[in-house]
Amino acid sequence: MASKDGVRGAIDTLVYIFREGLGGPRSYKMLLAGLTIMAIYGIYLWVFVQHAPVFLGSDNGGLIMTGVNENVPWGLYISFFTFWVGIAASAVIFSFAAYVFGDKGFKRIVAFAEAQAVAALIITVWGIVANLGHPERALLLMPLLPNKRSMLDWDFIVIFTYMILNAIAFVYTIHVYRKQRKLPYKFIVVYMIISTPFAIGIHTVTAWIFHALTARPALNTALLAPRFIATAFASGPALILLILYILEWSTGWFRVDLAVYKKTLNVIIIALTTGLFFTLAEVHEAFWYTTEPLKKQQLIETFLGGHYPLLTTLTWLWIAFGVAAVLLGILPPMRNSKSSIALISLLTVIGVVAEKTLATILPGFIINPLGLPSDYTITPMEIFVGVGIHATVFLLLVILIRAYLVTVKRLGVDVF
Amino acid sequence: MVESKNGNGRKRVDENRRTTIKILALAAMLSAVDVTVMDRDVFKSMLKKVGLNDILGEESKFSHPEYGTSLEARARRKEEELKRLCMDAAEIICEDKGEGSTECSLAREKCSKIHVKATPPQKGKKYAMALDVDKCIGCRRCEYACVMENNTPWNMGMDWITVLEVSREGVAELQDAKKDYISAPKPGKVYVPVACQHCEDPPCVHVCPVVATWKDEDGIVLIDYDRCIGCKYCVVACPYGARRFNLVKPKLEPVKLNPNMHIHGNIIRPVHVVEKCTWCVQRTRDGGVPACVEACPVGARVFGDLNDPESPIRQVIDEYGVFVLKPETGTKPKFFYFFGGAQTPRRGEEGGE
Amino acid sequence: MKELLMLTLAVLLLIASTASLHIQASSNDNGVPVSNYVNVYPCKTCHANFQPSATTNVSVYHGINLTVGPHRGLQCINCHNPESGMMKLQNGVEIAFYGLHNNSMVMKINSLCGSCHEKEYESYLKGAHGNETFTCAGGMVEEVIGYNGVTYYQHYCPEDHGYTPEPAKPCIACHNPHNPTMYPPTTLPPPSERPPPPNEDYILIGGVSVLTAGFALIAGAAILNKRGR
Numbered sequence: 001m002a003s004k005d006g007v008r009g010a011i012d013t014l015v016y017i018f019r020e021g022l023g024g025p026r027s028y029k030m031l032l033a034g035l036t037i038m039a040i041y042g043i044y045l046w047v048f049v050q051h052a053p054v055f056l057g058s059d060n061g062g063l064i065m066t067g068v069n070e071n072v073p074w075g076l077y078i079s080f081f082t083f084w085v086g087i088a089a090s091a092v093i094f095s096f097a098a099y100v101f102g103d104k105g106f107k108r109i110v111a112f113a114e115a116q117a118v119a120a121l122i123i124t125v126w127g128i129v130a131n132l133g134h135p136e137r138a139l140l141l142m143p144l145l146p147n148k149r150s151m152l153d154w155d156f157i158v159i160f161t162y163m164i165l166n167a168i169a170f171v172y173t174i175h176v177y178r179k180q181r182k183l184p185y186k187f188i189v190v191y192m193i194i195s196t197p198f199a200i201g202i203h204t205v206t207a208w209i210f211h212a213l214t215a216r217p218a219l220n221t222a223l224l225a226p227r228f229i230a231t232a233f234a235s236g237p238a239l240i241l242l243i244l245y246i247l248e249w250s251t252g253w254f255r256v257d258l259a260v261y262k263k264t265l266n267v268i269i270i271a272l273t274t275g276l277f278f279t280l281a282e283v284h285e286a287f288w289y290t291t292e293p294l295k296k297q298q299l300i301e302t303f304l305g306g307h308y309p310l311l312t313t314l315t316w317l318w319i320a321f322g323v324a325a326v327l328l329g330i331l332p333p334m335r336n337s338k339s340s341i342a343l344i345s346l347l348t349v350i351g352v353v354a355e356k357t358l359a360t361i362l363p364g365f366i367i368n369p370l371g372l373p374s375d376y377t378i379t380p381m382e383i384f385v386g387v388g389i390h391a392t393v394f395l396l397l398v399i400l401i402r403a404y405l406v407t408v409k410r411l412g413v414d415v416f
Numbered sequence: 417m418v419e420s421k422n423g424n425g426r427k428r429v430d431e432n433r434r435t436t437i438k439i440l441a442l443a444a445m446l447s448a449v450d451v452t453v454m455d456r457d458v459f460k461s462m463l464k465k466v467g468l469n470d471i472l473g474e475e476s477k478f479s480h481p482e483y484g485t486s487l488e489a490r491a492r493r494k495e496e497e498l499k500r501l502c503m504d505a506a507e508i509i510c511e512d513k514g515e516g517s518t519e520c521s522l523a524r525e526k527c528s529k530i531h532v533k534a535t536p537p538q539k540g541k542k543y544a545m546a547l548d549v550d551k552c553i554g555c556r557r558c559e560y561a562c563v564m565e566n567n568t569p570w571n572m573g574m575d576w577i578t579v580l581e582v583s584r585e586g587v588a589e590l591q592d593a594k595k596d597y598i599s600a601p602k603p604g605k606v607y608v609p610v611a612c613q614h615c616e617d618p619p620c621v622h623v624c625p626v627v628a629t630w631k632d633e634d635g636i637v638l639i640d641y642d643r644c645i646g647c648k649y650c651v652v653a654c655p656y657g658a659r660r661f662n663l664v665k666p667k668l669e670p671v672k673l674n675p676n677m678h679i680h681g682n683i684i685r686p687v688h689v690v691e692k693c694t695w696c697v698q699r700t701r702d703g704g705v706p707a708c709v710e711a712c713p714v715g716a717r718v719f720g721d722l723n724d725p726e727s728p729i730r731q732v733i734d735e736y737g738v739f740v741l742k743p744e745t746g747t748k749p750k751f752f753y754f755f756g757g758a759q760t761p762r763r764g765e766e767g768g769e
Numbered sequence: 770m771k772e773l774l775m776l777t778l779a780v781l782l783l784i785a786s787t788a789s790l791h792i793q794a795s796s797n798d799n800g801v802p803v804s805n806y807v808n809v810y811p812c813k814t815c816h817a818n819f820q821p822s823a824t825t826n827v828s829v830y831h832g833i834n835l836t837v838g839p840h841r842g843l844q845c846i847n848c849h850n851p852e853s854g855m856m857k858l859q860n861g862v863e864i865a866f867y868g869l870h871n872n873s874m875v876m877k878i879n880s881l882c883g884s885c886h887e888k889e890y891e892s893y894l895k896g897a898h899g900n901e902t903f904t905c906a907g908g909m910v911e912e913v914i915g916y917n918g919v920t921y922y923q924h925y926c927p928e929d930h931g932y933t934p935e936p937a938k939p940c941i942a943c944h945n946p947h948n949p950t951m952y953p954p955t956t957l958p959p960p961s962e963r964p965p966p967p968n969e970d971y972i973l974i975g976g977v978s979v980l981t982a983g984f985a986l987i988a989g990a991a992i993l994n995k996r997g998r
Contacts, residue, residue, distance in 0.1 A: 027993035034986030041979040045972060053665045053687040062687055063646075064663035065966050070574075073648035073661060133646015133661070133688025141626040141645060152625035152649055213619060214745035215655035250994050292744070293589045369657040369742075370580060370610060371591035380969050384976035391983070531929050553953040557919075560957055564913065564921035573961035600956040672913055676929045704903035704924070704932035705896075711921075713954050715900045715943070728897035735892075760953055 013175040020406045021399030028402070035395040042388005046130055050381055054134055063133065065381040071374030072365040074131065076382040079357035080389070081127040083235075084120040085159070085206045086228060086356055090236020091117035091166060092199035093267055099188045105260040107416040108408070113240055114170040115400040119393045121163040121202075126389045151209045158205050162198040165191070170400065177407045182415045203228050216364030217295035218302065221285070227278040228356075233271035235352035237264045238345035245342040247401070254405060261341045268348055269329040275355075276322050294371055302363040307373045311366055314359040321351030482640075483536035490642070491679045495532040498677075498684055502527035506670045522671050529675035532683055535701040537634035542722040543695060544635065545706070546732045547609060548756040551716035554579050554600035554607030561711030562611075565696055566682040567674050569666035576660065576693040577611040577708065590742075603762040611708075612637060612658040612693035613741065613749030620650035620659060629690075635722075635750055636695050638680040644689040651690060655745040659692045695719070714760050722750075816854035838948035848881060848946070860884070867942045875939040882940045893936060902937035919957060 022032070052061035068075045094113035097106035129135045145153045169191055176183050207225035214220055241264055244256050285291060286299040305312040325347040334340040368374045506523035513519045559577045568574050580593035584604050593608070600607060614637050621629050621637060628643035629650060651659045665687040677683045678698035685691050696706035700719070709717040720727030729752075732738065738752035835843055849855040849864075857863050862877040883890025892898040905926035915921035926932070943951050 025994075025997060027990040027997060030986050030990035030993060034983040034990065037979055037986070038983040041975065045976075049972070059665050060967070062664040063661070064964070065969065065972075067966070068648075068661075068663070070651065070660050071657065073651040128647070131648070133648070133690075134644065137626070137643070138645040138647070141643070145625075146627045147625055149622050150625040150649070151623065152647065156625070209649075210652075213623075213653050214747075215619060215653055215657075250991070293591055297591050364652075367591070369655050370578065370595075371589065371593055372580075372595055372657075377966075379966050380973040380976055381966070384972060384979070387976070387980065529925070533929055535930075554956065555954055556957040556959070557954075559960060560916050560919045561921060563960070564915040564923065568916075570916060571964070573964055575960045596959045598956065598958070601953050672915060674923060676924070676926065698929070699903070699924075699932065702930050702932050703934060705901045705934055710900075710902045710937060712900075713943070714951060715898050718897050719901070720896065726895065728892070728895045728901070731892060731895050731897040735888075735897075760951055763953065 009175060010171060013171055013178065016178065017171065017174060017403040018399065021403040024402060031398065032395065035391045035398065038387050038391035039395055040388070042385050042391060045381060045388065046385045050130075050385060051135070054136065065379060067377045067379050067382060068131075069374070069376070071368040071372070072362070072376040074361055074365070075376060076358070076378055076386055077127045077131040079127075079361055080386060081124045081131075082206060082210075082228070082360050083353060083356040084123040084127070085202055086232025086352070087236045087239055088117040088120035088124065088162065088166075089199045089203040089229065089232045090240075092196055093233060093237055094240065095192060095195065095199075097263070099192050103260075103263075104416050105257040106263075109240065109244060109256060109260065111170055111173050111404050112243060112401060113236075114166045114173070115397060115404065116236075116240060116243070117166040118163055118170060118400070119397040121159055121166070122396065123389055123393045124159060125163075126393070130385055130389065151205060151212065155202070155205045155209060158198055158201040162195065162202050165195045165198060169195070170404075174404060174407050177411060177415055180411060180413050180415065200229065203232050210361065210364070213364075215369045216298075217292050218298035218363035219361070220295070220364075221282065223278055223281060227275060227282075228360075230271050230275040230278055231352045231356055234268050234275055234348050235356070237271075238268050238348040238352075240264070241268075241345040242342060242349065243401070245338060245345075247405070248338070251405065253409065258336075258338060261338055262335060265329055265335060265341050265344065268345065269326055272322055272326050272329075272348060272351075275352075276319070276326065279319065279322075279355075294367065294369070297371065298363050298367045301366050301373075302359070306366075308362070308366050308375065311359060311362050314354040314357075318351045318355035318359060321347050321354065325351060483534065487534040487679065491532040491534040494679060494683060495530060495677075498532065499527055499530050501668055501684075502530060502670050502673065505668045509670065519671055524670075526670050526673045526675055530673070530677065531675060532677045532679055533698060533702075534679045535697075537632045537636070538701065539633070540723055541634040543614070543700060544720065544722045544729045544750045544752065545614075545695065545709070546718045546729055546738055546752040546754055548716040548718070549606050549608060549753050550756045550759040551714045552579075552607040552609065553714055553716075553760050554581055554597065554605075554609075555713060557711045557713055558609060558708035558717070561707040562693070564672070565674055565699075565707035566694070567666075567677070567684055568691075569662065569664070569685070570669065570672075571667045572660075572662065572664060574660050574662075576658070576691075577609050578657065579607055579609045581605050582608050599763065601760065601762045603764060605762070608741070608753065609708075610656055610658065610741065611751070612654075612695075613656050613747065613751040614693075614695065616748035616750060617746065619653040619655065619745075619747060623649045623653045625649065634701070636697055636700075637692075638694055638697065639690060639692065640680060641683070641685050641689045641691070646688040646690065648690065655742050655747060656749075659690050661690050662687055716756075816856050833947045835947065839950055840947060867939055872939065875941065876936075878946075879940050882944075882946075893940070896934060896936065898936075900937040900943075901934050903932035903934045905932045917958065917960070 047055055049061050050063065050065050052058040066075060066077075091113035094106055094110045097103045098110040099107075129138070132138050142153070142156050145156065147153055172187065173183060204225045207228040210216070210219040211221060211224040241261060244261075247254050248256060282299070283303060286296055287303075290296070300306060301308060302311055302315050325344050328334050328340070328347070329344045334344065362376065365376070366374060503524070506520070506527050509523045510517075510520040556579055559575045559579060562568070562576050563570070563574075566576065568576065578595055580590070580595060581597045581600065581602070582590070582593045582605065584606050614631075614635055616631075616635075618629075618631055618637050621631055625647060626643055626645055628645070629637065629639045631637050646661070648661055651661060662685050666685055668684060674682060676698050678694070678701070681694045681697035696704070696708075700706060705719050706717075709719045718728045718732050720729035722729060724730065732754055733752070736754040736756060738754045740749045740752060835841060835845070845851075845855065846859075848859055850857045850859050850861070855864075858878060858881050860878075860881040862881065863874075865871075865874040865878060867875050879890070879893070883893075889898060893900075903924070905924070906928065908924060908926040911923045911925050913921045913923050940946075
């Protein structure tokens with residue numbers, strides 16, 4: 001009986017989220033329309049052009065429309081995967097601040113982190129699926145998890161679990177706040193105990209997908225997972241700060257304490273410094289003495305340039321923006337205004353996007369395992385399918401955030 | 417408190433930056449002067465010598481349960497489907513070239529000959545291949561034979577074998593290898609054809625999330641094209657760059673078709689699946705030899721059963737000793753390289769043409 | 770006259786060698802020679818009484834020059850039997866030409882090569898000299914114009930089971946007995962790379978217009994939102 005009520009309550013809340021999230025003033029509807037156009041075009045390209053031979057059985061199209069080839073089997077789609085997994089993992093920082101340390105300012109915004117984690121994980125899964133040759137087979141086979149040795153299976157487990165955990169937490173938060181109640185302590189304890197290992201786990205397992213491969217020496221470093229987590233804990237909070245900043249500007253009533261910004265900035269600076277330090281450590285490993293020739297060649301391509309300038313540009317963009325963000329972040333005047341903190345966050349996000357997307361995976365591919373230089377040209381197909389994926393998920397994120405804001409605005413009592 | 421922290425941090429970051437620049441400058445200088453002189457022994461050091469006992473002692477950890485009636489039935493279904501598709505393609509040729517043309521009759525004949533096998537591995541066999549680096553002249557005939565034997569999609573420009581031109585003198589790292597040479601064999605160069613090495617510990621098999629690829633009892637690493645989800649993880653994991661991905665729907669050319677097919681071998685692949693060298697499983701499982709061995713004009717390739725003391729591969733291992741490529745990856749390949757001693761004369765060299 | 774004979778022989782050999790693989794499989798050890806050069810050409814009219822002594826100096830006979838190449842310094846009678854008028858070899862086998870004669874006849878010469886090149890011969894017999902092929906009951910070899918116009922010899926077996934491996938070629942198919950260095954054949958061009966992606970202009974144009982429209986709407990939303998406040 002209780003479970004039946006619980007299911008009905010959950011459905012009720014879901015309906016509530018989408019009803020509130022889809023309604024709104026004209027400007028909000030325009031925002032939704034803009035995202036929808038891009039989403040529809042991207043999904044159209046994916047289903048009817050790129051995967052037409054699989055989904056529709058047509059003779060034309062196929063992954064040839066993308067830039068992937070036998071030497072660079074993973075391209076832009078998988079680079080989205082690595083970046084957004086990091087964003088999702090960083091939700092745990094806000095959960096910790098809010099639930100473990102009991103910070104009131106963070107309790108107000110922890111739901112954003114949960115919504116962002118759900119959205120980010122949808123992008124990661126979609127990024128993998130768009131890169132898959134036969135998504136329909138994957139949907140049948142992956143849930144069976146036939147090969148426990150494959151890191152991809154483990155990633156499947158942790159990503160889906162973490163996605164479901166965050167979705168439950170978000171929906172439950174709204175469910176409780178609607179009823180003008182506080183989140184029950186029991187729920188928080190259980191949620192934190194389960195979700196924390198998974199938050200670290202999603203990113204660790206994602207790094208392990210790449211790093212345990214002797215075929216790609218540039219990625220075959222145990223530092224990859226720590227590096228991923230360091231930059232993830234920089235970019236995720238930075239993105240949340242940007243979202244908060246935009247929300248404060250656009251709603252006019254929603255306010256977040258400057259203290260929240262400052263504390264988050266500390267996390268960003270520490271994580272960013274660690275990330276830069278890891279990059280330095282990699283540089284030292286590759287260039288100080290001698291190392292495996294293929295690794296050296298791949299890292300020369302990455303840091304010093306070679307036949308693929310985009311990779312070097314992205315790498316130095318990360319170093320430049322990362323250093324700039326750290327330097328600005330430790331200047332006292334920059335720490336005392338929301339807009340300057342938002343600027344630092346923007347620098348961080350751009351820097352980490354440069355590092356975590358193509359500059360992470362391409363070093364292993366740009367010189368193939370036999371030492372031959374290979375090329376990767378990003379095609380319009382990849383860009384617009386990518387835009388479509390992002391637009392779809394941002395659409396969902398906007399809806400979730402609006403539903404949360406509406407709920408919070410209606411709150412009569414202080415539940416935080 | 418906050419103030420003093422900031423001051424220290426700034427200094428440290430500046431230091432890091434300076435160190436980075438220093439390291440990068442040093443690295444650039446070092447890489448500019450990494451020219452060393454190397455002879456055949458150093459080239460050999462690139463390859464790791466393998467003993468016979470090591471090879472025979474290794475046990476296959478992987479096997480795939482599915483052989484037998486269900487696979488046979490699937491092969492029959494595939495055969496029907498391919499025959500139908502092939503006949504459709506043949507009809508187009510017949511309309512184009514006329515009903516009485518040779519192409520038309522040839523295409524129809526080929527289509528009727530299509531036979532999809534599901535031969536299981538023979539008990540007690542363990543295949544291996546060896547290649548004489550001294551003999552190989554880099555003529556690429558094995559590549560071409562492979563494409564023809566295995567019905568490799570021509571519209572993809574795909575080839576399972578990559579022939580590398582490696583310097584015999586100077587720095588013989590794989591990184592300095594060339595793949596697009598025009599004339600061969602050149603003096604001072606050796607040619608190293610690389611295809612699937614059918615490793616004992618294949619990373620591609622470890623990583624496949626859906627067990628679409630496995631190592632069979634006879635040592636051949638195979639792919640189930642109907643199970644592959646096309647995630648390309650195995651392509652990423654292969655240290656020899658041996659795996660290929662079907663980016664488009666393969667085109668069926670009845671006249672040039674090889675009608676002798678194996679369901680895990682050279683059957684026409686569906687779109688978006690991974691494929692690679694199968695040691696011509698449609699030939700070898702029935703007692704034949706791979707197409708590259710047959711096509712090699714200098715007899716550089718040797719193929720045989722490791723468990724049979726009379727087999728050619730055992731003679732090569734006993735007599736010359738064999739090496740493997742990229743031993744540091746720990747994959748224990750079953751594709752060996754050896755120096756037979758008798759070098760095919762190079763073009764432009766004394767004694768050559 | 771001699772030149773003419775050589776020319777004819779050369780042309781014949783050329784024709785024969787192009788069809789050699791085909792013949793090799795189609796004649797398939799049934800013992801019937803496809804053609805018999807020794808019968809067609811009047812070798813025996815001269816060679817019936819040709820009795821060179823063991824000390825006959827090596828010089829140019831039939832364009833054969835034993836002063837160069839790896840076999841330099843050998844005498845004719847090291848391989849040819851003078852008692853048969855040079856028409857038989859020292860292992861008692863009659864001279865046969867690769868491509869002109871039945872494959873099994875040519876294969877008999879191999880043991881003569883093996884008498885000196887023991888190690889290679891052993892490898893060859895085991896299939897470790899590289900050249901191996903297979904035969905099957907009722908099988909044949911088809912010539913197919915293959916990838917990039919390169920000829921490929923495709924095995925066709927009615928029953929695709931039970932192949933028997935065997936040495937593919939006799940020694941003299943690759944090694945000219947009088948100058949046995951194996952010269953490299955031509956190098957085939959590198960196979961084409963992955964084809965470029967098909968024309969994607971329409972995707973680009975559509976994408977740019979969709980992006981423009983989308984961002985225009987989003988910008989509009991931002992402006993409207995600000996004015997609304």
